[in-house]
Amino acid sequence: MLRKLLIGTAAVVAALWATNTSLFGPTLEAGKTRLLSHRGVHQTFSAEDLENDTCTAERILPPTHDYIENTIPSMRAAFEHGAAVVELDVHLTPDGAFAVFHDWTLDCRTDGTGVTEETPMSRLKELDIGHGYTADGGRTFPLRGKGIGMIPALDEVFRAFPGRQFLINFKSQRADEGQALADLLNKNPEWRKATFGVYGGEIPTRESLRLVPGLRGYDKTSIISCLSRYLALGWSGFVPAPCRNTLVIVPLNYAWMLWGWPHRFIERMKAAGSEVILMGPYQGGDFTAGIDHAGQLALVPDNFDGYVWTNRIEVIGPLLNPHGNSPGQTRVGR
Known part of the structure; x- marks a missing residue:
């Protein structure tokens, strides 16, 4: 009886191994590894004791380049470095645009104040998004003045990079944000193709998935x-x-x-x-x-x-x- 039990157990283990090993699986085509660039080329920062409301612009490492996240130059640089997809963050503004910007508020990175999604795109275009970056506790601001007018709208990004793909991060929990993106993509088939996927806030993510076929x-x-x-x-x-x-x-x-x-x-x-x-x-x-x-x-x-x-x-x-x-x-x- 013990012998039969051991044989049966061995057979089950062997079957599981054969079903799940990659040794005998389909041969995958070489060279298909693709890169997804989070925020494009951007300033890196210390992740120690990082919380949701931490101002990461105030803790960047000494800059080795002038790129600022979520800007068209940073996305262009990411594609040039081999990205197949660039991730970006969006906020639906009162004038119906999707502002491409990471933070919930403007106070950390920019020379403005207030809630990002409550600020018209026309005002966002006036801000310097390099204003708040410092690597030495506020003694110097190496990117100040270099980010004026550089918050893009999502449609600008799509127009700037035909044939490229983007992963869109919803920063809110607003259903109307998912509906607005769905509207935009359903009305513009080329922009739908450019959207690799969506993620982030559960409510707008699921709303856009419901409304955009195949997304x-x-x-x-x-x-x-x-x-x-x-x-x-x-x-x-x-x-x-x-x-x-x-x-x-x-x-x-x-x-x-x-x-x-x-x-x-x-x-x-x-x-x-x-x-x-x-x-x-x-x-x-x-x-x-x-x-x-x-x-x-x-x-x-x-x-x-x-x-x-x-x-x-x-x-x-x-x-x-x-x-x-x-x-x-x-x-x-x-």
Whole structure:
């Protein structure tokens, strides 16, 4: 009886291994690793004791460039460094524009004051978004005067980068913001193609997904629902509903737990209409940690057929494609 039990157990283990190993899975095409640039090329800052209302412009590291996040020059630089997708943040203003700007209020980065979504686009265009950046506790402001008039509207971004793709981050919990974006995309098919996906505030994210056919996106609740259900059921190859037709976020430090990681997992997600985005290590905060240095990039599987989220596109882009290959071309080392 014991012998039969051991044989049966071994058979189950072998079947699970055979179902989920990438050794015998479909052969993935080399060179498909794509980069998703968070905020474009931007100023980096200390993440120590970071909270939701921390003014990150007041804690930047000594600048090595003049790029400011969420601006057209920073996005252009990100694409030039190899980004396939650029992430940007939006706020629906009283005059019906989507302002591309990170912060909920203007006081931290700009020479203005007030709530971003309550400020007309015409006023936002007058501000200096480099005003508040300092690396030495306010003794010097190296970007002051260099960001005047540089808050773009979302339609400006789309017009500036035909054929490029963007991941749109809703900063609010307003349903009308999701409806307004849906209106914009449904009326402009080229801008719909330019929208890789949406995420952020659960209410506008889900509203835009409801109103725009085929649009993919996620929020924190949907990420957890997808990954937890897949951990429970993925051993069989089954892809649960929260992982279908969406963007599947995978933290680097938890990827090994996913059944079939990496190639079987990715093939299952693709067959279910989803794309996989590999993030940096999740440490209990939000899902925006990136693959930001060579040591982390070395942990990305070879021939990874998905997207790699990075906060340092100017570092990771050249490491991933040292010979300047365009996104989707052959990957040449790390």
